[in-house]
Amino acid sequence: MATPDRRYGFATAIHWPFLTPGHSAEWPSGAPVTLAGGRDKRRYPMPKARWLLTVLALAILVGGFLPGVTSGVSQEGTDASAVEQNPTEVVVVRLYFANRDELNAIAAEYDVWEVHHDQGYAVVFLTLAEYQALLRQGYRMEIDEEKTREARNPLGIPGYPCYRTVEETYQTLQDLATNYPSLAELEDIGDSWDKVTPGGPSGYDIYALRITNEAITPLDSKPTFFLMAEIHAREYTTAETATRFAEYLLQNYGTNPEITFLVDYSRVYVVPMTNPDGRKFAEQGQLWRKNTDNDDGCTTTYGTDLNRNHSYRWGCCGGSSGNPCAETYRGPSQASEPETQAIQNKVLSLFPDQRGPGDNDPAPANATGILITLHSYSELVLWPWGWTYSPSPNDAQLQTVGRKLAWYNNYTPQQSSDLYITDGTTDDWSYGELGIASFTFEMGTAFFQACTTFESTIWPNNRPALLYAFSVAQTPYLTAYGPDALNAAIAPNPVPRGTPATLTATINDTRRRYDPAQNIAAAEYFVLPLHGQTPPGDPGTGIPMSPQDGSWNSSIENVVATVDTASLEPGEYIIAIRGKDAGNNWGPFTAAFLTVEPEQCEPVHILSVTTDTLGCWVSFAADLSGTPPYSYEWDFGAVGSSSAPTPTVEFPASGTYPYTLTVSNCEPPVQDIYTGSVTISCLPGCAPVQGATIAFAPPDPLVFQTVAFTGSVSAGDAPFTFTWGFGDGASGTGETTTHSYARAGLYTVVLTVTNCAGTASSIATQPVWISPYTIYLPVIVRNAD
Numbered sequence: 048m049a050t051p052d053r054r055y056g057f058a059t060a061i062h063w064p065f066l067t068p069g070h071s072a073e074w075p076s077g078a079p080v081t082l083a084g085g086r087d088k089r090r091y092p093m094p095k096a097r098w099l100l101t102v103l104a105l106a107i108l109v110g111g112f113l114p115g116v117t118s119g120v121s122q123e124g125t126d127a128s129a130v131e132q133n134p135t136e137v138v139v140v141r142l143y144f145a146n147r148d149e150l151n152a153i154a155a156e157y158d159v160w161e162v163h164h165d166q167g168y169a170v171v172f173l174t175l176a177e178y179q180a181l182l183r184q185g186y187r188m189e190i191d192e193e194k195t196r197e198a199r200n201p202l203g204i205p206g207y208p209c210y211r212t213v214e215e216t217y218q219t220l221q222d223l224a225t226n227y228p229s230l231a232e233l234e235d236i237g238d239s240w241d242k243v244t245p246g247g248p249s250g251y252d253i254y255a256l257r258i259t260n261e262a263i264t265p266l267d268s269k270p271t272f273f274l275m276a277e278i279h280a281r282e283y284t285t286a287e288t289a290t291r292f293a294e295y296l297l298q299n300y301g302t303n304p305e306i307t308f309l310v311d312y313s314r315v316y317v318v319p320m321t322n323p324d325g326r327k328f329a330e331q332g333q334l335w336r337k338n339t340d341n342d343d344g345c346t347t348t349y350g351t352d353l354n355r356n357h358s359y360r361w362g363c364c365g366g367s368s369g370n371p372c373a374e375t376y377r378g379p380s381q382a383s384e385p386e387t388q389a390i391q392n393k394v395l396s397l398f399p400d401q402r403g404p405g406d407n408d409p410a411p412a413n414a415t416g417i418l419i420t421l422h423s424y425s426e427l428v429l430w431p432w433g434w435t436y437s438p439s440p441n442d443a444q445l446q447t448v449g450r451k452l453a454w455y456n457n458y459t460p461q462q463s464s465d466l467y468i469t470d471g472t473t474d475d476w477s478y479g480e481l482g483i484a485s486f487t488f489e490m491g492t493a494f495f496q497a498c499t500t501f502e503s504t505i506w507p508n509n510r511p512a513l514l515y516a517f518s519v520a521q522t523p524y525l526t527a528y529g530p531d532a533l534n535a536a537i538a539p540n541p542v543p544r545g546t547p548a549t550l551t552a553t554i555n556d557t558r559r560r561y562d563p564a565q566n567i568a569a570a571e572y573f574v575l576p577l578h579g580q581t582p583p584g585d586p587g588t589g590i591p592m593s594p595q596d597g598s599w600n601s602s603i604e605n606v607v608a609t610v611d612t613a614s615l616e617p618g619e620y621i622i623a624i625r626g627k628d629a630g631n632n633w634g635p636f637t638a639a640f641l642t643v644e645p646e647q648c649e650p651v652h653i654l655s656v657t658t659d660t661l662g663c664w665v666s667f668a669a670d671l672s673g674t675p676p677y678s679y680e681w682d683f684g685a686v687g688s689s690s691a692p693t694p695t696v697e698f699p700a701s702g703t704y705p706y707t708l709t710v711s712n713c714e715p716p717v718q719d720i721y722t723g724s725v726t727i728s729c730l731p732g733c734a735p736v737q738g739a740t741i742a743f744a745p746p747d748p749l750v751f752q753t754v755a756f757t758g759s760v761s762a763g764d765a766p767f768t769f770t771w772g773f774g775d776g777a778s779g780t781g782e783t784t785t786h787s788y789a790r791a792g793l794y795t796v797v798l799t800v801t802n803c804a805g806t807a808s809s810i811a812t813q814p815v816w817i818s819p820y821t822i823y824l825p826v827i828v829r830n831a832d
Contacts, residue, residue, distance in 0.1 A: 137174055139190070141169070152365070159467065172334065197495075220293070223293060230258060236389045253318065253386060258310060258316075259310055262578065263312065263579075271397050272520040273397065275317075278420060282424070283494065285421035293315075321353065334494065340378070343378070349371060350376070351378040352374065352375050353384055354473055355367035357472060359480050361377060364470045367469065381471065398415075402479070411524075413524070415522060417486075422490065427466065429474070429487040429488075433470065433474070439478065446460070447524075448524070450559055452486060452516060484524060488512070532554055532634060533553045536639060542612055545613045550622060551595075553606070554634075556603070565628040573589045577619035610641070617714065622638060646674070648712060653710055656668070657670070661808065662727070669721070677710050678716075686699070686704065695735065735809075736763035737762040741756060743757070748816075748818070754785060760809060774796055793814060
């Protein structure tokens, strides 16, 4: 493997400065190449004297940025000498372009850091050889002294304590998988170029950390968010942001209800190091961009730009370079690099194909899944297409999602090609092949971003944007149109079962860049067992909430509902809340925890125990205070036990018998204990009467008709005494008796049965309806004559 310049990380590309645009030459491989992008000298002539003055002025201005240049010395001869002596020395310039075609040509071959369309220039990183070649082509360039100084003296990872190395990042991923075994699983999804290529460095595995509650299944049906970073090696902020996002989810699971809800019912795959080989070069202070593939014909600035290597629209449209030394080299063939293959294979295994084969075939509105690839820098949110200025068939939906994401991180949202044309990119591939809502974040304002900026701005601003992406992963093309649900709260919490709880939230449709807000039209909530298997239902199937001010008439509404806890078992719940705007668009969920405790319960106290003795039989009853229901445990020693509230017990002989009553209530249980004794004098063969009943005939008696009544019992020892009360003041005795009623009406018959001991033991009642007689009189018709 050829060794790159360890100071700057770059060497000169192959140039033919004597060629003007449109001329062809041969690369060392023999493939014809046409130079593009420079201004044709015949169209933009620059007199030699003016050219010399311009170069000399630049040399004096930068005071040594061009090695060997001093004031008063011939620019032309000295520049050639400087380039020959140190062609890999670097310079960062503001390169002015006349139109988009010129910009695209520059971006396809050179390392463009920034684009300022409003001012007509791009910030471009060049070697001195490239710089001189572009000067000869007639480009106007201004050296950026500060950026050039930084580019010539970049700090490695030791100078940035906020960023982890490849090894430290991988150790973090392993620690997360170990510490959160039910939520995180580390997957080896492929290998780096060095690992699959013998004879060089050992290389690396490429890891994805899957985060979801693995107890809630099936995993494959959960909405999926795919987050990848560090496809360009020098972009320090990206890997750290992805790693911190994984940490943030896992460390806040179980305490943050929104994160708990997302991790329970969705899944995210985090790939912090897509290009670990190249990242190792960058960690040494090199502004390395590509992977480390060095067998394609370049021995200096070798490598493939992995974000030009994907198989969709690879090399199609002037958005990448065929020069192996160029920073935007697309590789020898589509998806030629193992890192690209690892990403594509993993994404293909996670998402369904939701788009047709044609460039103009849209994904359906309910397409699922979202993919974000993190880059730096420029503070942009980009979406497909990058290979053409034409909008994608899902442009309106991608714009809506992208503008929502940009509201959170305060970046500029735009179609990727609005920056410049690119082809073979990750987001064009994932959207083009599968219809996934795909985005690129260009984070921050530098590749080696200062830690103070990363900690104060980049990480805190992009974290909510990533959380929002996670929250809409189920149907991003639909959900992003809806309002946000915020500030969910419920009180009291914990709440005793049966006590109403007040649920509040804010539904807000104003948190979007450029898109107009709509009035809120509805809100709903779902009460779910915490970590339960079933996610919320379809939009519109939840329990409605109401606007606190009584009407849906604003784009921001405070909403309220009363949660009925009577039907909820004591335990832990999560309440999911979402809102709908006037356009019938439901937004993503927010969430709140709810703890339902047992009902407020007054502990039981046994006030007294009463006994009713009949021979050897004793009936027991307790007078209690406290909150029912109660649980009874009677202990009668050798005689037995009972859990009935009022047991009747037969004792074997006369005597005094101890007993113990234990009564419990509440949750967790509380109990009271009562100890007593009962003295009995048995009368053998005289068991208590039980189950007295009444029968009568005829079933529909009339006034003055004789009614026959019969009494019976289900248990007890005879002889029995039957005493009747007929409900009209009359009475009778005997197992059978008769009675007639003088008036029609409803009467209640009462039967009291006593046993051989003469003690009342069972009473029965029976309603009897006495109907009146119906008398039919003859009708006499007189003749009118």
